[in-house]
Structures are given as C-alpha cells and as structure tokens.
Amino acid sequence: MIRVRQLRKVFGTASSAVTAVEDLSFDVEPGAVTGFLGPNGAGKTTTLRMILGLVTPTAGTATIGERRYADLPNPSGTVGAVLDKSAFHPGRTCRDHLRVYARMGGYPDSRVAEVLDLVGATSYAHRQARGLSTGMRQRLNLATALLGDPRVLILDEPSNGLDPEGIAWLRRFLRDLAEQGRTVLVSSHVLSEAEQMVDHVVIISRGRLVTAGPLTEVTRHGTLEQTYLALTGAGATA
Amino acid sequence: MTTMTTMTRVTTATALMSAEARRLSSTRLWLWGLLGALATGGLVFLLAMVGPENFDPPMPGLATAAGTQMLLGMAGLLAFVPALLGTTAVTAEYRHQTITFTYLFAPRRGTVLAAKLSVYALAGLAYGVIVAVVAGAGLVVAASVHGVSLGLPTSDVVGFLVRLVAMMTVYTLLGVAFGALLRNQVTALVVLGGYFYMGETLLLLIPGVNAVYPFLPGGASAGLTGFTYVAQAVSQSGISTPHLLSAPLGALVLLGYVAVAAVLAFGTSLRRDVT
Ligand SMILES: Nc1ncnc2c1ncn2[C@@H]1O[C@H](COP(=O)(O)OP(=O)(O)OP(=O)(O)O)[C@@H](O)[C@H]1O
Ligand SMILES: [Mg+2]
Numbered sequence: 001m002i003r004v005r006q007l008r009k010v011f012g013t014a015s016s017a018v019t020a021v022e023d024l025s026f027d028v029e030p031g032a033v034t035g036f037l038g039p040n041g042a043g044k045t046t047t048l049r050m051i052l053g054l055v056t057p058t059a060g061t062a063t064i065g066e067r068r069y070a071d072l073p074n075p076s077g078t079v080g081a082v083l084d085k086s087a088f089h090p091g092r093t094c095r096d097h098l099r100v101y102a103r104m105g106g107y108p109d110s111r112v113a114e115v116l117d118l119v120g121a122t123s124y125a126h127r128q129a130r131g132l133s134t135g136m137r138q139r140l141n142l143a144t145a146l147l148g149d150p151r152v153l154i155l156d157e158p159s160n161g162l163d164p165e166g167i168a169w170l171r172r173f174l175r176d177l178a179e180q181g182r183t184v185l186v187s188s189h190v191l192s193e194a195e196q197m198v199d200h201v202v203i204i205s206r207g208r209l210v211t212a213g214p215l216t217e218v219t220r221h222g223t224l225e226q227t228y229l230a231l232t233g234a235g236a237t238a
Numbered sequence: 239m240t241t242m243t244t245m246t247r248v249t250t251a252t253a254l255m256s257a258e259a260r261r262l263s264s265t266r267l268w269l270w271g272l273l274g275a276l277a278t279g280g281l282v283f284l285l286a287m288v289g290p291e292n293f294d295p296p297m298p299g300l301a302t303a304a305g306t307q308m309l310l311g312m313a314g315l316l317a318f319v320p321a322l323l324g325t326t327a328v329t330a331e332y333r334h335q336t337i338t339f340t341y342l343f344a345p346r347r348g349t350v351l352a353a354k355l356s357v358y359a360l361a362g363l364a365y366g367v368i369v370a371v372v373a374g375a376g377l378v379v380a381a382s383v384h385g386v387s388l389g390l391p392t393s394d395v396v397g398f399l400v401r402l403v404a405m406m407t408v409y410t411l412l413g414v415a416f417g418a419l420l421r422n423q424v425t426a427l428v429v430l431g432g433y434f435y436m437g438e439t440l441l442l443l444i445p446g447v448n449a450v451y452p453f454l455p456g457g458a459s460a461g462l463t464g465f466t467y468v469a470q471a472v473s474q475s476g477i478s479t480p481h482l483l484s485a486p487l488g489a490l491v492l493l494g495y496v497a498v499a500a501v502l503a504f505g506t507s508l509r510r511d512v513t
Contacts, residue, residue, distance in 0.1 A: 011511075046513075053345045054338060054512040070345040081342055087335040089265055096264035104257035104343040106250070144339055 001152060001183040002028035002051060007060035009046050009207075020046040022207040024060070028185045028200075030151070033178045035198030035215075036187040039232055043207040044187040045084050048156050052081050064152055076105040080145030084156040086137050090130035094121060094140050097129065098147065105148050115143040120169070134161025152183040159193060171197045195224040205232040254344055254353035262361060267327060274319040275365045275406075279372020282313050286380030301386040303394075306377065310398045311465025313373050317409040320365045321430055324358050324413025329423040338512055347508040351418050351500060355411060362410025366403030374399050401463050401485050408462070408492045412455075415499035421507050434459075452483045455495055461488030 009021040021043040028034045038044050049055040051062040053069035064072065064079055072078050088097055098112040116122045119139040124132070132140065138161050145153060153174075159167050174197060178184050188194045194201075201218050203210040210231045211218055219227050262268055290297035290305045298305035331337040344350050374395065381388050388395060412430065420426040438456040442448050451457040461483035483491060 049511075049513060052342060054341060056509070056511060072345070075345050076343045079342075083338055085335050085338070087338045089330060089334045089336055091265045093264070096260070100257050100260045100264065101339055101343055103253055103260055104340070106253045 001030045002062070002064055002154075002185060003066075004047065004051065004062045005060055007047065007050060007062055008058045009043070009050060009055065010058045011046075020207055021050070021057075024204065024207065024209055026202045026209060026212045028183055028202070030183040031178055031181050032199040033174050033184045033186060033197060034200040034202060035194045036185055036202050036204070037189065037191070037194060037228060038187075038204040038210075039189065042204050042232075044204065045156055046207075047204070048081070048154055048185075048187060049083070051154060052079070052083075054083075074105075074148070076101070076150065077148035078150055079152045079154060080148060080150035081153070082138070082141040082145050082155040082158050084160070086129075088129035088132075088137065088140065091128055093126055093128050094132070094143075095125040097140065098125075098143060101144055102147055107147055111147055115146045118146055119143045135163060135166050138162055138166075150182075153177060153185070155184070155186045157187055157189075159188065159190065167193060191225045191228055195219075203228060203231055250344075250349065251353065254349060255357050257343075258353050258357040262327065262357065265330075267323060267330075268361075271320070271323050271361065271365055272368070274316075274323065275368035276372060278313050278316045278319065279369045279376060281316070282309050282373035283376025283380060285309055285312060286377050287383065289380075289384060298389075299386070300377070300381055300384060300388065302389040304389070306389040306395065307398065307465060309377065310373060310395075310402060311463055313369055313402055314405050314459070314463035314465055317405050317459070318431060318434065320362055320406050320410040321413035321416075322427060323365075324362065324410040325417035325426045325430070326413075326423055327358065328354060328414050328417030329421060329426060332421045333423065341512055348504050351503060351508065354414055354418070355496075355500060358410050358414045359407060362407035363403065365410060366406030369406055370399040370403050373402065398464065404485070404489045405459065405462050408489055408496065411496045412492065412499070415496045415503060418503040419499050419507055421510075452481065452488075453491055455492065458483060458488040458491035458495075461485060462492065463488075 004027070005025050007021055007024040009019070011018045011020055024043070024047060036044055036048070046055060047062075050057045051064070051069065061068070069075060069079065092100075095112060095116070098115065099109060102109060102112050113122070116125050119142045121136065121139045121143055124136060129137070129140070138158060142155075142158065145155070159170055162170060174184050174186060178199070186198065188197075195215070198215055200212070200214055201224070202212040203218075215224070218224075221227065286300055286309055289299060290308060291299040297308060300306060300309070331340060340350060341347060377388055377395065390398075413426070416426045416430055417423070420429060434456055438454055441454065442451060452461055462485050464482075464485065482488070
C-alpha cells in the first residue's frame with residue numbers, strides 16, 4: 001500500500017547540507033500496524049512528511065496505492081495523518097477546527113461529531129485549542145486524520161503526551177483499524193510501547209534502513225529494545 | 239470505526255472556498271475586520287463633525303468639493319488595515335502550522351491560494367461596503383449638523399465611495415498575496431507598509447521614475463481613489479507628476495500587482511517544504 005523507493009532528502013544548501021534520509025526503501029502492507037522506529041534525528045518525521053507530500057524528496061519516490069500523495073484523487077479520504085507538531089489555531093475551538101477541514105475534504109458536518117466521539121474528545125470540543133493539554137491535542141489530531149474515514153493512517157509519535165490509559169486506548173484503536181484491513185504506519189521511539197502495538201517494524205538510523213520485517217522475525221534473538229539497540233547503536237537514549 | 243453513510247463530496251473549488259470562509263469566521267479575525275471597517279468609516283464621520291476648517295492648519299471645509307474629497311481620501315489612506323488583515327489570514331497558517339493540515343487536505347497548493355484569494359475578495363468587498371456606508375452616512379449627518387450641503391454632488395460622492403470599496407477590496411487581496419509570498423506577518427507588514435509610506439516616495443526622487451508613477455502601486459492607488467498625499471506633496475515640490483490613471487485602470491494595475499505576487503508565491507513560497 002505504502003511504497004517507498006530510494007528516498008533521499010538533503011536539507012539546506014552545499015555549505016550547511018544535512019542528509020536526513022538516504023537511499024531508503026520499504027513497503028507498508030494493509031491489515032497490520034507497522035512501527036517506524038529509529039533514534040532521534042534518524043529521519044522518521046522527514047520520511048513521513050515526504051510520503052505525505054509536505055516535503056519534496058531530493059530523489060526517489062513515495063507512493064500510496066501507486067500514486068504520489070499530491071496525485072490522489074481524494075487525499076484526505078485515502079490517507080489520514082497525525083504529525084509531530086501541534087497544528088491548531090489557538091483561538092479556534094476544536095469543533096470549529098474540525099468543521100474547517102470537514103468542509104475542505106467535502107465531508108458532512110455530522111462527521112465532526114462522529115470523529116469527536118471516536119477519539120473521546122466530545123467533552124472538550126467547545127474549547128479553544130490554546131487551552132488544550134498535549135494529550136487532548138493528540139486526540140484532536142487523530143480526529144482530524146479520521147474525518148475522511150481513510151484506509152491508510154500515518155501517525156508520527158501519536159502516543160506523545162498520552163497518559164497510560166490513553167496509550168492503551170490508542171493501542172486498541174490502531175489494532176481495530178488494522179483488523180478492518182487498513183494500513184497503519186506509526187512512528188515511535190518508545191520501544192516497550194511499540195512492541196505491544198505493532199505487527200511489523202521498519203527500523204532506520206541516520207536516514208538509512210537498518211531492518212524491516214514482522215516483529216516476531218526481527219526480535220527472534222531478544223526483546224525489541226535489545227534488537228534495536230544492537231542494530232542502531234544508539235545507546236540508551238531511546 | 240463507524241462507517242460514514244453519507245459521504246457526498248462537493249466539488250473541490252467550492253469546498254475549499256467554503257472551508258476558507260469557515261476559517262475566517264471561526265477566529266476573531268472577522269471581528270477585527272468589522273471593527274476596522276467601522277473605525278475607518280467612523281473616522282471620516284468624526285473628521286467631518288470636527289470640520290476640516292477647524293484642522294490645524296485649516297483645510298477646505300465640508301461645503302467645498304476639495305474638503306469633501308479630502309475626507310473620503312482619508313479613508314483611502316487606511317487601506318493598509320484590510321491589507322494587514324489579509325496578510326494575517328494567510329501568515330497565521332504558517333505561524334500556527336495549520337498549513338500542514340491544509341496541505342494534507344488540499345495538496346494542490348495553488349488551489350488553496352486561489353480559494354483564499356476568492357474568499358478574501360468577498361471579505362474585502364464587505365469591508366469596503368461597510369467603510370463606504372459608514373463614511374457616506376457620516377458625511378451626510380455631519381453636513382446636516384453643520385447646516386451645510388456637501389461640496390460635491392451626490393453622484394460624485396457615491397463615485398468616490400465606490401472607489402473606496404474597490405480600494406479596500408484590492409488592498410485586502412494585496413495583503414493575502416504578499417502574505418502568501420512572504421509567509422511571515424511582520425515581514426509582509428514591513429515590506430508593504432515600508433513601500434507605501436516611504437519606498438515609493440523615495441523612488442520618485444530618482445529622475446525619470448516619476449514618469450512611471452501612475453503605474454507604481456502608490457500611484458495606481460492614487461488613481462483609484464483620486465486622492466493622495468504623495469501626489470500632492472510631489473506636485474507642490476515642483477516635480478511634475480504625470481497624470482494619474484483613471485479609477486478603473488488604477489484598480490486593474492493594482493490587481494496586476496496582486497496577480498504578480500500570487501504567481502511569484504506559487505512559484506516560490508508555495509513550493510517550500512512544510513516541516
Ligand atoms: N527543515 C529542516 N531543515 C534542516 N534540517 C532538518 C529539517 N528537518 C529535519 N532536519 C534534519 O533532518 C534530520 C532528521 O530529522 P527528523 O525530524 O526526520 O528525525 P526523526 O527521526 O523524526 O527524529 P525524532 O525522533 O527526534 O522526531 C535531523 O538531522 C534534522 O536536524
Ligand atoms: Mg520526528
């Protein structure tokens with residue numbers, strides 16, 4: 001479903017160039033939760049943003065069902081994305097935020113109440129974004145991603161700021177989505193959490209692929225954490 | 239996950255415009271717009287009540303053609319307010335990162351800018367109409383309070399008010415287009431404000447440049463409103479100013495600048511990575 005081929009991204013110009021992603025290829029299949037793992041600065045966010053058409057690759061391609069994101073006939077109805085930065089106008093209420101994007105995607109306003117319910121945000125939907133806690137923002141992010149009932153979900157550190165209950169809820173939620181046959185790609189560097197959440201892993205380090213495959217296969221010589229540390233040599237920072 | 243029973247998708251252009259209208263109405267920006275328009279119109283009323291003959295130095299009064307025209311021209315000088323609001327509308331998307339969701343929902347970035355320009359053309363028009371109605375009514379009220387009749391025939395007053403509406407609309411669009419190009423509210427403000435209040439006056443000091451003055455943004459604005467401090471100051475300084483453009487041509491030239499800024503934005507800023 002998601003196909004990444006020889007992806008490369010260099011930020012900046014000659015003197016200050018940073019190679020964020022280098023010769024990266026992997027596939028993400030439907031019907032499973034795929035964990036996208038790697039140390040800080042490994043290039044996870046950059047890769048996800050390239051898949052979503054927000055960042056232009058220096059080389060290589062990223063496609064979703066054979067099409068580049070910008071060429072999808074109905075992007076928000078195909079892919080839902082949660083990114084790592086808060087992206088709300090502080091003075092707009094949660095409900096109004098969703099109503100703006102419901103309009104943009106061409107979805108009926110009744111869908112706003114549905115997604116608010118789905119992520120458990122109805123109780124604070126009337127509040128302005130400026131007063132929301134990190135976890136509340138994360139749920140509103142997810143609600144925005146779900147507006148178009150997409151078959152593909154791409155989530156950058158979605159458990160950031162969620163309390164233990166929230167994390168357990170997210171785990172079940174993503175599991176349900178995958179069981180419905182959707183494609184779920186979720187980045188994380190909380191490995192203990194990822195281990196319980198994902199079926200497949202794609203591990204990158206310094207912009208390059210380290211390993212990819214079913215969790216059981218990748219971790220046959222130890223826990224995910226042991227395997228990850230051995231493969232990325234990232235030390236204990238994760 | 240619940241399935242959506244009715245996922246009727248409206249056509250993209252309407253959807254984008256409708257979303258932009260919602261974006262505008264769901265923060266305080268529209269309220270600032272309303273206040274700005276009322277204040278601009280209100281200023282004309284206030285100055286008319288004081289009476290230009292009581293200014294320091296005294297100016298031609300309300301009963302003279304020059305006095306009436308000058309008061310309406312004052313409102314034109316405040317066209318930077320809707321420009322600022324238009325700029326704010328666009329740059330807020332970058333400032334608060336909502337541009338990320340916006341491009342996720344509408345990855346063809348040019349269509350987003352086109353939708354914003356369309357919606358803000360209407361918003362700027364509404365702004366201008368409020369200014370014109372308040373200013374026009376203010377003049378009439380002030381004239382009757384002073385027991386004089388306006389120095390211009392009604393048709394001329396209406397003509398100047400229509401020019402004001404056009405001025406406010408076009409300046410809103412200038413704000414939107416430059417906001418899209420420069421992406422930063424303060425930068426856009428400094429560039430637009432600096433140009434209109436200083437840059438162009440300085441440009442006119444270069445020999446020969448005043449020949450193209452009618453086509454520069456300030457000169458075209460003067461053609462549109464039929465009033466400018468700059469043109470008057472320059473003519474008083476002895477430098478000959480070429481004839482200003484007619485109002486419709488002035489508006490067209492200004493729209494040309496909007497188009498140039500929008501196309502430049504499309505070719506540069508809109509292509510930038512959203513990180
Ligand atoms: N806009 C940018 N300009 C310059 N360099 C950038 C930009 N965005 C990312 N980078 C660099 O690219 C590299 C990869 O960053 P990225 O955010 O993709 O990593 P990550 O795996 O998401 O890290 P984290 O786990 O901390 O979120 C880093 O070296 C980062 O500094
Ligand atoms: Mg990241």
